[in-house]
Amino acid sequence: MxxxxxxxxxxxxxxxxxxxxxxxxxxxxxxxxxxxxxxxxxxxxxxxxxxxxxxxxxxxxxxxxxxxxxxxxxxxxxxxxxxxxxxxxxxxxxxxxxxxxxxxxxxxxxxxxxxxxxxxxxxxxxxxxxxxxxxxxxxxxxxxxxxxxxxxxxxxxxxxxxxxxxxxxxxxxxxxxxxxxxxxxxxxxxxxxxxxxxxxxxxxxxxxxxxxxxxxxxxxxxxxxxxxxxxxxxxxxxxxxxxxxxxRGATIHGEVLGYGLTTDTGHITRPSVEGQAAAMRAALQSASLGPLAIEAINAHGTGTLANDAVETAAIKAVFGSRASAIPISATKAMHGHLLGASGALECVLSLLAMQHSVVFPTLHLATADPECDLDYVPNVTRTQFPARTMLSNSFAFGGTNAVLVLRAACDG
Known part of the structure; x- marks a missing residue:
């Protein structure tokens, strides 16, 4: 490859x-x-x-x-x-x-x-x-x-x-x-x-x-x-x-390292912890990386009651006790849900975040939810955070879970 x-x-x-x-x-x-x-x-x-x-x-x-x-x-x-x-x-x-x-x-x-x-x-x-x-x-x-x-x-x-x-x-x-x-x-x-x-x-x-x-x-x-x-x-x-x-001397914005794809088969609109976690693990495997390599996540984070709690649980299932130490952005709070275009926009935002050593905020997060208790970077951009490798999560009605592994531009 x-x-x-x-x-x-x-x-x-x-x-x-x-x-x-x-x-x-x-x-x-x-x-x-x-x-x-x-x-x-x-x-x-x-x-x-x-x-x-x-x-x-x-x-x-x-x-x-x-x-x-x-x-x-x-x-x-x-x-x-x-x-x-x-x-x-x-x-x-x-x-x-x-x-x-x-x-x-x-x-x-x-x-x-x-x-x-x-x-x-x-x-x-x-x-x-x-x-x-x-x-x-x-x-x-x-x-x-x-x-x-x-x-x-x-x-x-x-x-x-x-x-x-x-x-x-x-x-x-x-x-x-x-x-x-x-x-x-x-x-x-x-x-x-x-x-x-x-x-x-x-x-x-x-x-x-x-x-x-x-x-x-x-x-x-x-x-x-x-x-x-x-x-x-x-x-x-x-x-x-x-x-x-x-x-050819191109300016390189970053690198796609891996891609995971799974399908939830329980219900056409109901996400599952198992399916989302499996997609993240498959992405890591395709990139030949372990969970310790991931330094930030752009979440699917739609703002619905079911999705956000399930995604939180799925991240915990993949990253274990380290999940709470990974900053997680839900940028749909800013740009809305572009449906089929969301994953691409969030891929670009993830690359930009790594380029500029920031983690974008999850806006409008004012009230803590016990079911969503990870580090969602509430309300304000986190600066001087030089993440090198990120996940970008995209989950869907119909059950198709897709996760991209992205890396900042570097020679190593």
Whole structure:
């Protein structure tokens, strides 16, 4: 297995539209969650979301824009950023050994919602001609491959909330195994359509509005947590063999060391300690590391009652008495839950945390929960913490648990 370097990163998110902006806002503990000011807001029980400050018209000409769902727009812009950051001469890479790997939970949900509005609410048969192309889950990966002439695998993973962690892990396997020399991997999600938000609301997993501060409504690991807040955006990383990156003088942001993947089979929405712990152990095994090597964790940390307690117990099961000494960030308190794109955004945040020797905070953690009694870095970024190796956890409805092992850029 070859070492795999991360040489490019790109983001469009509720914390900003560039890697620099995302780091600055995360480090200062800014929440991107807010009350929604849209026409359908009065019909939501809790009109909250974490929206990306993004206008597709600033990035695409009108004829192109008409073919792109918002999720594909996010994917393309984040991919452009990541490839520009990697500064790679793609003419030096066999295009059949380069691929795109994208995770999404809901695909082009806004485009599909618009089509249903036309059909059922307006009683019209005049559906937009590109509705299928805009709504299909693989649109983002396909457009990235087309725009950048990546003629190897173009693969889309849809495993709900772990989709983009799976995409990065699967891309890592191919680069590490020698079948690819370049991969762009990550996720994109734009789930803030009316139909999507009402469907999530019906599951009773969304947070209630914090009356004193709506931006504080997502409270992972806090006793008074009430659920997750939906977000939108995309994050992408460029992966290439370490030796190739070093030889061309690339700036290396970090390294993907391992990837663990397991499936809970007890219930389609109920997480299990056993499954999450097994995914973390599998990730460590794939990286040839023991639990002592992990210095920080980016938790899945959704802010739901069940997930946070189960994840806490799973971390204890893997790390034993040392679990309480590992700082754990739940960054969804800041950027919301980007569903299929969350794992990729959290991968980028983990790499940034190691680059800057910080641990990002778990915001809005004011009330201790006896079931969640680990070091969650409450409310304020922890500075001067030079972690070298991190886990990034992503767990999902449907039971797919994906864990990435990440290392700071170093020669050893």
């Amino acid at each position: 070859r070492r795999v370097a991360v040489t490019g990163m790109g983001v469009v998110s509720p914390l900003g539209g560039s890697v620099v902006e995302v780091y600055a806002n995360a480090a200062r503990g800014r929440s991107g969650i807010h009350l929604l000011d849209v026409a359908f807001a009065p019909r939501l029980n809790a009109p909250l979301a974490a929206t990306a400050p993004f206008d597709g018209a600033a990035h695409f000409e009108p004829p192109r824009l008409r073919m792109l769902d918002r999720s594909s727009q996010f994917a393309l812009v984040a991919a452009r950023q990541a490839l520009a950051d990697a500064n790679c001469d793609r003419s030096a890479v066999d295009p059949y050994r380069a691929g795109s790997f994208v995770g999404t939970g809901m695909g082009g949900s806004q485009s599909n919602d618009d089509g249903y509005q036309t059909l059922y609410a307006e009683g019209s048969d005049r559906i937009k001609p590109f509705t299928v192309l805009m709504g299909m889950h693989n649109a983002g990966a396909a457009w990235i491959a087309i725009d950048h002439q990546l003629r190897g695998p173009s693969l889309t993973y849809s495993t709900a909330c772990s989709s983009s962690a799976v995409a990065i892990g699967e891309a890592w396997l191919r680069v590490a195994g020698g079948s690819l020399d370049l991969a762009i991997a990550g996720g994109a999600e734009a789930p803030l359509s009316f139909g999507s938000m009402k469907a999530w609301e019906a599951l009773h997993t969304l947070a209630m509005i914090d009356a004193s501060d709506p931006s504080a409504s997502c409270k992972p690991f806090s006793k008074d947590r009430s659920g997750m807040v939906l977000g939108e955006g995309a994050a992408m990383v460029v992966l290439e063999p370490w030796d190739r990156a070093v030889a």
